[in-house]
Amino acid sequence: MSSFLELVNDVLRRTGQETVTTLTNAPPPARQVMDFINDIYFDILNAAQCNFLQASATITTADGTATYALAPDADVNYLLRDRIQESTSDDYMSQVDPTMLGPAYLDDTGKPYQFWIEGNRIRFYPVPNGVFTIHYEYLKRPVQLVSDADNSLIPLAWERLLVRGAESLLEKYLGEIDNSRFTYSLFLEGMALLKSRTPVKPFHFQKGFYRGYQP
DSSP: OOBHHHHHHHHHHHTTOOOOSOOTTOOTTHHHHHHHHHHHHHHHHHHTTOOOEEEEEEEEOOTTOOEEEOOTTOOGGGBOTTOOEETTOSSOOEEOOHHHHOGGGTTOEESOOEEEEETTEEEEESEESSOOEEEEEEEEOOOOOOSTTOBOOOOHHHHHHHHHHHHHHHHHHTTOHHHHHHHHHHHHHHHHHHHHSOOOOOGGGOOSSOOOOOO
16 A cells, blocks of 8 residues: 555656655645545545445553553544454454453453453553554544555555546646546546445455445
8 A cells, every 4th residue: 555645656757747755735736636636535435335444553562551542543433353463463352341350350461362442442451561562453434635644545456546547637737638538538447347346245244455334
């Protein structure tokens, strides 16, 4: 997957324009490309009936600390609870009811292998007795790409389609009408293929790159 900056520069290169080192206060036509990419981004998501995208993050534990906040854009209600894993383990963590552990066990320490949710935070069991890296995945609603490092979270094939669509819009903006028409026709072919695919499966059956069904 590419960053927003990489996507913008890809479109600029394809049309013979000068690339940029940052999107902060970007000059034309990079500024226009940013808007074009966001327009095409949501066209693709709508065509794919994709209401959510799958993101990932990590938690680095501290000795003696059991409870942690999730990433700022992560909602605990959309945490993929079957995709939480301590980096050195081959197994995913299991969710446990703390009332089943009993008060005598809550202060156990060691490498965490279970978790439960407390409000909008996650608590690990046993209490970490050192530094561990916990990987987790969650669903998030798509938002506009803004910063250099923002990621679209879409599959590579969709990303190529995204660049193609933005390229056609930039060519039109630059007055290269014939090129724009040709590039746009390729984009429409890709969109038709995307729309023709089987609708997204029910949420609990989905195991792929993203889970687009709205629960």
